[in-house]
Amino acid sequence: MGVQTDKVRFNVGGKIFETTATTLANAGRNSMFGAMFDDQWNFRPREINDEYFIDRDPECFPILLNLLRTGKLHVLPSIPEKLLYEEALYYGLLDNVRSAKWGRFDGNKLKLTSSVKGPALHDCTAIRASPDGGCAVAHGSIVHVYNWMLEEREPLNLDYRIVNDIAWMDSENIVVSAGQRLGEGYGGMGLFSSSTGELRHRYEVKSQTAGALCFNSDGKIFACCGGTSSENGIGVWDQLTGKQVDIYKSTSGRFLGNAGKIEWLDRSNCLFISALSPWGKDSHVCLLDIRTRKKLIWSWSELAHIDGVVYDAIAMEESNSVCLVNEYEDLGFLDLRSAVPSIQWKPSNLENRKYDQTCYPKLALHDGQVFCSMDDGISVFSGPDKVLTSSLGRSCGGSIRDFSIGGDRLFVLHNAENMFDVWEAPSPPLI
Template identity: 60%
Template sequence: MGVQKDRVRFNVGGRNFETTATTLGNAGQNSLFGSMFDENWGLQSDAITEHFIDRNPDCFAVLLDLLRTGELHIPSNVPEKLVYSEALFYGLLDHVRTAKWGPFDGNRLHLARSIVGRAPGDGTAIRAGPDGGFCVAHGSMVHVYDWMLEEHPPINLDYQRVNDAIWVDPKNVVISACERLGRDDGGMGLFNALTGELRFKFHVKHENQVKSYTGGALCTDSYSKLFSSCKGRSNEYGIGVWDQVTGKQIDFFYEPNGWSLGDADKLQWLHRTNCLLVSTMFPRKDYCYVSLLDFRVKNMVWGWCDIGDPINEERRVRDAIAMEETNSICVVNEYEDLGFIDLRGSEGTVRWSSRSRLMKGQMPDEPCYPKLALHDGQLFSSMNDSISVFCGPEWVLTSRLKNSRGGSIFDFSIGGDRLFALHSEENVFDIWETKPPPII
């Protein structure tokens, strides 16, 4: 009778299905099936009770087979988007995503799809969401896509130019924008990614007065804090800190003389040291400034500038990223030369590793500035129309990602086990995924 107790029968939209509690257990406690049975997935009666669900039976068959085999097979007569919608109802989206692509690996990425954006003009930034979705900024508009690549209502900033965007969770995105001349509606706001509605704005207070400011680069830490570079009209130049849940200002680091924190291009939170990496690059400034801020002691604990670096007199640094595993910072110039700065050294000297010999062909007339990203121990660097992947202790070039359509890569972002690349022409953006490993 043990086998009898394990059997479960469903009537889904008038069609009968029979499976086992063991198979349903693969759905997890957060699924609809997890709420139907006890925590041990055991049925308490010898009799088989039929459970009626008023949903699409064809999609249920696909999802039940997914729980049995771990593989996703969608018949040609079943709309793929309908399967995703039903997976959302049953709480099985994570299972569908896992079946569609495996763990992220830069050397195993394949181009899953290229999309031509519908916004006029070139895109300015692309940001990956935590669940496989993404958003693309075009001027004063931010277009949001879910992991199924369905577009949600766009976020319209009413002619304010978008500077940066960051996901705080799968349903909310923070956007920084320029202050408009004569108006106080710049700064930052938290928007519902599903509806495009503004939930609240992040204010800057100085001497108990709310100030207008331009929000710049964004990042978050592990404790629900939001950081942004701020450029105001009077004394509010520096890095602001807010509670991303309530929107209340927590702290502000005012810009010391000689550094350009308010114009920062990139912020990165370092979890091990509890410091904030702040980078301001050419052409926003004549030289690159990289610093580490420690809000616990209200001090800049480390800084570096490429003034006087002979290699960068004509090859200025375009991006920087901290690598906590090796206690170093990686910088890249316009020829994809990678430089490494040891954070434990006091002089801040750069060990350069030339990559220009790996580039083929002529530089384009309007090259895009290279960008850096670090993900799962792999280093990524965009250059012209491709993205290079570097691995190992010596950061050896192991693969290149390239799509011949769309021109040079303006920006790219990694998240939700996907890589998204935004091209400079035709608003083309690519979605790169890792194929799932074969099930033996």
């Protein structure tokens, strides 16, 4: 009987490497190495002379192994970055590489690292960050998909329907909603492969258009469904079967189906719905409790805004409030606990800020920080009082059409030059 050991030996492309189970455990359960351990991260004893053969590049393996040992990424100039990332993806170590390369996401530390030029001018309308550091850009009836190396993959074709919204189910699956095609009465919604562009499932949309999208942790897809039919409201689909299982309609108007943004709030088990008009009329913000069957448990609406038109809203569950932004980039707050909520404005103190009439101000919330786009820059508000702490901007690219945060990156889609910028936090200095 051989000697039992915690040592693990690999033969990678003909080169021998030795490490320990403790080092490999730093790869995480979802990595290729995670399959070698039981649920308690105990390595099954093997003979000391046993080795695992892996038919991969032997030059990248020691870089990734050292990353697991030290948490630091040391890449030789002779190793192409693309090759290293492909190897990291194979071993399931891309998150480890990203953490070491980019550092922890912080809006006050972001630096512009790259810009990607789009295929045509003025036609891109939305950008959505993927969980693994890539993104998707809506361009007419096409969605252009970029991987974590910012290389364009096969585009998603919506069959001449104009894209309304994009949502990443995970890093490999994208749901896209679209309006009706010319000459047809109904819109569409489909599930696509982010790597091949293949249409994996087509969802039935009974109303004239499918708009804003979101998911919840129970495997449900929510989409705003606008139109003149009785199906106007927010439709619900099952992710596994693809079948529509419910629709929530409004008894006080048509704003549910025409909402520009919906978000699932995990702690509240509610849908946050924002239907804001750029003309300052028929603006609504509400919470919908799906457990009580189509009941609005909180709402705010106002036909005219004394302090400027409200353009976007985001829910802030931790503070039980809703953050708004108006045309002057002033932030406003609504208390979710108030039966008759009113806006408490906080001036941004930014002077002479204007915006392109086709690029309205937008908001995003990430790790307690509020991000707000205006003209060609993004302001970052931090702390419990949401104080302006930094501004991100550039000298070219034009007004900001849309922006999105995901995969430790901020993606900013510009209007005039139809390009998107990538902002990242620098990695910690090597000691």
